Amino acid sequence: MMLSPDEVKAITSTIIARSGAEACTVSVWGGDSRNFRFAGNEATTNGAVSSISVSIESSFGKRAGSATVNSLDEAALEQARLRSEEIARLSPENPEHMPPLGAQTYEPEGARYDAGTAYTQASGLAHAAASAIAAGRNYEVGIAGFIEAECGFRALANSAGLFAYDRGSSAELTVTARHTKRAWSGWAGASQNRFPALDPVGLGERAVGKALFPGETADLDPGVYTVILEPAATADLVQRLAYSMAARSADEGRSFLSKPGGGTKLGERLLDEAVTITSDPGSQDAPDTLFGPDGVPKRRTVWIERGVAKTMSYSRFWAQKMGCEPVPFAFNLSMAGGTVPIEDMIREVKRGILVTRLWYVNVVDPRTLLCTGMTRDGNFLIENGKITRPALNLRFNESPLSALSKIEAMGPAERPGGGWGMVSAPPLLIPAFAFSSRSSGI
Amino acid sequence: MTALDSLSLTPHAFENLGIDSQTSLADTALRLAQKSGASYADIRIGRNQDESAYAREDKLQYFNSTFSAGFGVRVLLDGSWGFAGSRIVSETEVARATAEAVENAKAARLLQTRPIELEDIPAYRDRWIMPVAQDPFTVPVEEKAAKLLGINAAALKAGADFCNSQLWIVREEKLFASSRGSSIHQSRVRIWPMFTVTAIDKQTGKFATRASLLPARQAGWEYAAAYDGEAEAALAAEQAREKLAAKSVEPGVYDVVIDPANLYLTIHESVGHSTELDRALGWEADFAGTSFVLPEMLDGLQFGSPLMTVTADRSQEGGLATIGWDDDGVRGTEAEFPIVENGIFRNYQMALGQAQLIGRHRSNGCAYANSPTAFPIQRMPNISLQPGADGTTLADLIAGVDRGVFISGSGSWSIDQQRDNFQFGGQVFWEIRNGKLGPMLRDVAYQARTVPFWNSLDGIGGRDTYELHGAFTCGKAQPIQIAPVGHGAVPARFRGISILNTERKDI
Numbered sequence A: 001m002m003l004s005p006d007e008v009k010a011i012t013s014t015i016i017a018r019s020g021a022e023a024c025t026v027s028v029w030g031g032d033s034r035n036f037r038f039a040g041n042e043a044t045t046n047g048a049v050s051s052i053s054v055s056i057e058s059s060f061g062k063r064a065g066s067a068t069v070n071s072l073d074e075a076a077l078e079q080a081r082l083r084s085e086e087i088a089r090l091s092p093e094n095p096e097h098m099p100p101l102g103a104q105t106y107e108p109e110g111a112r113y114d115a116g117t118a119y120t121q122a123s124g125l126a127h128a129a130a131s132a133i134a135a136g137r138n139y140e141v142g143i144a145g146f147i148e149a150e151c152g153f154r155a156l157a158n159s160a161g162l163f164a165y166d167r168g169s170s171a172e173l174t175v176t177a178r179h180t181k182r183a184w185s186g187w188a189g190a191s192q193n194r195f196p197a198l199d200p201v202g203l204g205e206r207a208v209g210k211a212l213f214p215g216e217t218a219d220l221d222p223g224v225y226t227v228i229l230e231p232a233a234t235a236d237l238v239q240r241l242a243y244s245m246a247a248r249s250a251d252e253g254r255s256f257l258s259k260p261g262g263g264t265k266l267g268e269r270l271l272d273e274a275v276t277i278t279s280d281p282g283s284q285d286a287p288d289t290l291f292g293p294d295g296v297p298k299r300r301t302v303w304i305e306r307g308v309a310k311t312m313s314y315s316r317f318w319a320q321k322m323g324c325e326p327v328p329f330a331f332n333l334s335m336a337g338g339t340v341p342i343e344d345m346i347r348e349v350k351r352g353i354l355v356t357r358l359w360y361v362n363v364v365d366p367r368t369l370l371c372t373g374m375t376r377d378g379n380f381l382i383e384n385g386k387i388t389r390p391a392l393n394l395r396f397n398e399s400p401l402s403a404l405s406k407i408e409a410m411g412p413a414e415r416p417g418g419g420w421g422m423v424s425a426p427p428l429l430i431p432a433f434a435f436s437s438r439s440s441g442i
Numbered sequence B: 001m002t003a004l005d006s007l008s009l010t011p012h013a014f015e016n017l018g019i020d021s022q023t024s025l026a027d028t029a030l031r032l033a034q035k036s037g038a039s040y041a042d043i044r045i046g047r048n049q050d051e052s053a054y055a056r057e058d059k060l061q062y063f064n065s066t067f068s069a070g071f072g073v074r075v076l077l078d079g080s081w082g083f084a085g086s087r088i089v090s091e092t093e094v095a096r097a098t099a100e101a102v103e104n105a106k107a108a109r110l111l112q113t114r115p116i117e118l119e120d121i122p123a124y125r126d127r128w129i130m131p132v133a134q135d136p137f138t139v140p141v142e143e144k145a146a147k148l149l150g151i152n153a154a155a156l157k158a159g160a161d162f163c164n165s166q167l168w169i170v171r172e173e174k175l176f177a178s179s180r181g182s183s184i185h186q187s188r189v190r191i192w193p194m195f196t197v198t199a200i201d202k203q204t205g206k207f208a209t210r211a212s213l214l215p216a217r218q219a220g221w222e223y224a225a226a227y228d229g230e231a232e233a234a235l236a237a238e239q240a241r242e243k244l245a246a247k248s249v250e251p252g253v254y255d256v257v258i259d260p261a262n263l264y265l266t267i268h269e270s271v272g273h274s275t276e277l278d279r280a281l282g283w284e285a286d287f288a289g290t291s292f293v294l295p296e297m298l299d300g301l302q303f304g305s306p307l308m309t310v311t312a313d314r315s316q317e318g319g320l321a322t323i324g325w326d327d328d329g330v331r332g333t334e335a336e337f338p339i340v341e342n343g344i345f346r347n348y349q350m351a352l353g354q355a356q357l358i359g360r361h362r363s364n365g366c367a368y369a370n371s372p373t374a375f376p377i378q379r380m381p382n383i384s385l386q387p388g389a390d391g392t393t394l395a396d397l398i399a400g401v402d403r404g405v406f407i408s409g410s411g412s413w414s415i416d417q418q419r420d421n422f423q424f425g426g427q428v429f430w431e432i433r434n435g436k437l438g439p440m441l442r443d444v445a446y447q448a449r450t451v452p453f454w455n456s457l458d459g460i461g462g463r464d465t466y467e468l469h470g471a472f473t474c475g476k477a478q479p480i481q482i483a484p485v486g487h488g489a490v491p492a493r494f495r496g497i498s499i500l501n502t503e504r505k506d507i
């Protein structure tokens, strides 16, 4: 369920007024979502879910404890408050515990919330899904996918006078077309803050086009290839990189940003000059949330600027210890794009692979950010400037630090959906990307 | 398992949501659903409790206790599913959500050319309460904090630069009621103490970690109390330090011996997921993936060598998927079946409404919804690699290798969406030379394809080597649902496996 700032305040102020602790912070979050899944051109599961949670952190000096309950029932909230105080009293002191932050000024709401999207009707979602499925109607394909519209809010209030409120909506559609003879598959997806901005027909057609691409599937030898990464694949690598930019682990010597002998690589050029990664609550492509977990305001942050590591994230404790300002971790990110359409990139490639999306990407070595994972749902061989046929999926062992260290062309960024968080990323032409083994998986 | 009189053993934020009021809410939902024309309806009402604590070095940084409740109503209307759930559990909210489930079912009709059909399953009015020796939620905060801080202190004392430890406890209580007349109350508890130590070589900038190998379990505090975390932490610190100086593995083809703390995850990823019927039918194609194991391969596919028997169950004591009934209301005893028997693929895991699609009769009890507000889908029961008939020991397995690697603990893992090509790391590795363990190795990952890998199995531990492990957080579906699942395993030997070196010297 959605609550307005006033409705939240009514809850938080009561809890804070009753608090028996030296300091009290109350977080309230919730939302409404509706989704439909489909597979083999048929509806499978669906859901409409309404949620609400209240979390209370109480502290006495450096002792803190928290209790969470998903109820707005007064007795349940009171029980949670008492439980948080009891935990705090019994906990050992945490020298790193920070007193609550005072009142802050936040960026304006921006483009994250759209009331119409928040309450998209079931029939609206089903019609959009039907449009995506219809893209395959006259072909031998089975279409699977997921469509979801949701809204949510998050608010924070504390005994030091801070009140923060943020809300957002999102609509996502991902489509996987599978050739019924199991010959090949294709994927397309998009994530938007406004439901009407989704293009179900276009996504359906893109997925079907990939699944039906003619030609015998190439069984490529593993090795280093020129690749074109579509935005979904780029976004996956950008996440692994940007989510590993915490200052504390860098300072502690256990991050890709740590330097042998001590210190960090902040300010060093680590990637191609074309790479700029930012987060910004005011962004149009991937607007970030307004505040971090303890209410620290989020501002436009440049994490990587023209290939140089520019900013690391700092918790309040670590910022104080290191004598700088806290920088909240960014969940929604934008990698700046270019102007080269994928078709033009393909023309530049003598022999290479077009990668639609990646799958099951895990960091193998946090020091080098070496990642392994698979290509999936739309891997194609490019020969002499043309896509010639599907290419069997491959496992890669590659680090974003080397993959993004040389970029030959970039296209316009988009937000592909289907992942964790909202990342806007461009398609990239990369001269060297390391694949290590074959898979029969289609 | 014994039935107790009271479901809730501790004071609860949802005290007023006792069995009677849950039953009455369930009646409301089922009555309204049937009034709307649903041919089938069910409801899950849940009350969960969870506690998590996190400590780094000598500081307890976080301790949270959560009480949550919720419900989900599922209706089958004119051959389409409709589902709606809410975290607010009240008569009015149940009525609103039931109407919303009906609305979803009506909307889904647009996408339904083939009506969904359900098999008959027996109705039960029963309960299943997991016995817990020591309710972990009644253990004082100080004792839990001391457990974690003790682990960290032991690691630091033994030379670790950093150690963080965590404790995660969950109690899942639920009522399942269906229009077929079932009403089933269940309650279970799971617990997972864990840690990771880090050792750093400041000069070279290298660092190494070693995570705890203690499995997550369905158990009470007695499991954590009996765990000598300090001893393991001290060993882990030494091993992390040793890793820094260990020989970097020479890539190539080796015979490998894999211990249960690593193999359980390989079983999970390559056997557990590949034999999920919804994946084979393409229902998870857009995210979790499909499977290379096709229905026509039932009773034919030589999945592994004859030494390989993998079974499903919901009855192993401590198994993370042990329970009396699944979330479709199918009895847990239905989930006792072989998946792979002496190397041959025998059974898929199924949920309600799937068996008839491959010519079988009814669900084998493999449904789970990760919260009461989630649609129940096919999820793994406990899935375990059975011991060999003889008394083979780990030492026997190692003795049969001239040049190989011994792999322990689970590290970084990845598998393709059809569950064919995988790459798994580990926590600790040793060279095997002439039948004996040699020096420690680092930068090891093994890469293989599921069927050739399991067919290369040529040695398997006996009953005494069996260990019960489990995955606390298996992910599947959209929106993603996280499920706990138990995996028993024995150490095993595989011939001719490709080993990679994961060090990148150019970065």
Ligand SMILES: [Zn+2]
Binding pocket: B268, B269, B273, B474, B475
């Ligand atoms: Zn899993």
